Amino acid sequence: MKDINRSILDRWPCCYVISGIGYEPGAADMIDELLRDEVEIMRAVAAEALGSMYKKTASTVIHDALVQAARTDTSQLVRDTVAKYLSVATPVPNPPDEAHRKAADALLQQIWSAEPGKPKFDAIDAVVRQYKKSDAATKTR
Numbered sequence: 001m002k003d004i005n006r007s008i009l010d011r012w013p014c015c016y017v018i019s020g021i022g023y024e025p026g027a028a029d030m031i032d033e034l035l036r037d038e039v040e041i042m043r044a045v046a047a048e049a050l051g052s053m054y055k056k057t058a059s060t061v062i063h064d065a066l067v068q069a070a071r072t073d074t075s076q077l078v079r080d081t082v083a084k085y086l087s088v089a090t091p092v093p094n095p096p097d098e099a100h101r102k103a104a105d106a107l108l109q110q111i112w113s114a115e116p117g118k119p120k121f122d123a124i125d126a127v128v129r130q131y132k133k134s135d136a137a138t139k140t141r
Contacts, residue, residue, distance in 0.1 A: 001042075002029060012045040019049035022056060031065040040075045047078050051085030103133075 001014035015033065018026035027050065034046040047069060054062040063086070070082040 001033060001046075008039060008042060011042060015045050015049035019053045022053065024053075024057065024059065027053060027059065027062055031062070034065055034069050034078075035072075040077060042067070042079050043073065043075060043078045048083040049086075051082065054085055 001018075003011065005032060010079050015030050018030060030046045030053075034043055034050060037043050037046070047066065050062050053059070054066060066082045066086050070086060071080055073082075074081055131137045
């Protein structure tokens, strides 16, 4: 599979053979193909084979390689293939803490209980101001 002098048609079946028989030592070579091969279809085949192998073994090494490919590969095909086997969630940069939850609850309460005839946008603006104050408070912790 790593012999780039051979055609893709000769290289890609190796990934499926290794995956199909569950030959875990061969995963390292497939990971190398997934992360470094210049040919998109070869990376996609490696992703498919590794994903199948991951489902059977739950290998953390394979998992980490698939996550890396999901985050760094330029090919939508490769990322879509990886996504079939992983639930790759985008991390929340600043997960809400208790202060943010309270501010959001207060904001929603203000919107829901806005005086009749009072524009909802006023209530929304008030909530945004409250959120900004709570966000500034949490940044100093």
